[in-house]
Amino acid sequence: MTLSRTFATTGRVLGQIRHDHRTVALLLVVPSLLIGLVAWIFVDTDVFTDIGPAMIALFPFIVMFLVTSISTLRERRSGTLERLLSMPMGKGDFILGYALAFGLLAVFQTAIAVSFAVWVCGLEIEGSIWLLFAVAVADALLGTALGLLASAFARSEFQVVQFMPLIVFPQILLGGIFIPRDQLPAALEAISEWLPLSFAIDALQAVAADSESAAWITAKILVIAAWIVGSIVLGSITLRRRTA
Numbered sequence: 001m002t003l004s005r006t007f008a009t010t011g012r013v014l015g016q017i018r019h020d021h022r023t024v025a026l027l028l029v030v031p032s033l034l035i036g037l038v039a040w041i042f043v044d045t046d047v048f049t050d051i052g053p054a055m056i057a058l059f060p061f062i063v064m065f066l067v068t069s070i071s072t073l074r075e076r077r078s079g080t081l082e083r084l085l086s087m088p089m090g091k092g093d094f095i096l097g098y099a100l101a102f103g104l105l106a107v108f109q110t111a112i113a114v115s116f117a118v119w120v121c122g123l124e125i126e127g128s129i130w131l132l133f134a135v136a137v138a139d140a141l142l143g144t145a146l147g148l149l150a151s152a153f154a155r156s157e158f159q160v161v162q163f164m165p166l167i168v169f170p171q172i173l174l175g176g177i178f179i180p181r182d183q184l185p186a187a188l189e190a191i192s193e194w195l196p197l198s199f200a201i202d203a204l205q206a207v208a209a210d211s212e213s214a215a216w217i218t219a220k221i222l223v224i225a226a227w228i229v230g231s232i233v234l235g236s237i238t239l240r241r242r243t244a
Contacts (some may be wrong), residue, residue: 001130002093009097010104013071017105027067027105031058031059032116039121039210052123053204054177056136060109061143061197067078068102068147069160075149076239095148095236102147106140131217135207139200146196167195176205196227225232 018022035055042048073093114133117123125132150163174184174192181192192198203220206212 005090005093005114006097006100009094010100013098013101014104017071017101023067023071026063028109028112031063031109032235035113035117036121039117039123048121049124051177052121053132053208054175054201055114056117056123056132057139057175057197057200057204058172058177060106060113060136060140061200062168064102064106064109064140064143065150065164066149066160068098069151069154069163070157071102072098072148072151073154073157073160087206091239092236095232095239098148099141099144099232102144103131103141106144107137110136110140123208125208127207128214130212132204132207135203135217135221135224137198138195138228139204140219141228142196142200142224142231145228147234149231149235149238152235171195174198175201177201196224199223 017027035052039048039052040054042051070165110133114129114136118125118129146167150160150167154160154163170191173187174181176192181189181198184192193219199220203217203224206217206220
């Protein structure tokens with residue numbers, strides 16, 4: 001794996017996405033619109049104050065998972081990956097290049113979503129807005145990494161969608177969005193403690209309420225970072241050259 005090949009892959013992916021206006025809109029605009037919809041639904045209540053941080057975690061995570069996994073899978077199905085790997089390029093260059101490309105997009109996506117939630121939807125943040133942004137970026141990168149991992153196993157776009165009930169939905173259900181995790185049955189609470197989205201939701205809610213120290217939140221970010229690195233490494237190991 002070399003940086004030049006990795007950056008070449010990153011540039012190629014960004015160039016492709018730049019000409020795909022629908023994907024750009026899905027990545028950068030849709031999460032903010034969904035957050036705005038939730039805020040509008042609860043406009044006359046205080047509910048959005050409670051669930052707003054979780055929405056910042058949820059929608060970018062889902063969008064990055066879907067777009068990254070499907071885009072990567074198409075490279076295999078079209079034979080592009082096989083042609084690239086016949087050149088002096090390794091699987092690590094390919095996966096990391098994709099991760100950097102979508103990671104950069106995740107930063108812009110998060111900046112838009114957080115700004116929209118705070119300054120347009122009126123989400124009240126008691127803690128540091130920069131710390132909130134850092135957690136939200138880590139959360140979006142987590143969606144990217146898990147999407148890369150899912151694409152390494154899927155054979156079709158339909159199978160990518162099938163991975164959502166396995167990878168995404170349990171994290172949403174057990175992440176503390178619908179009910180505090182400490183009120184879950186003991187077995188489910190134990191499972192939720194190991195799910196990466198739970199760490200993102202906990203950290204975002206803690207920043208919003210200014211209820212935990214910066215060190216505590218940083219520890220949550222480091223756990224998310226470990227999941228990101230692990231998913232990218234595992235995805236590069238299990239990636240197949242071509243999907244029949």
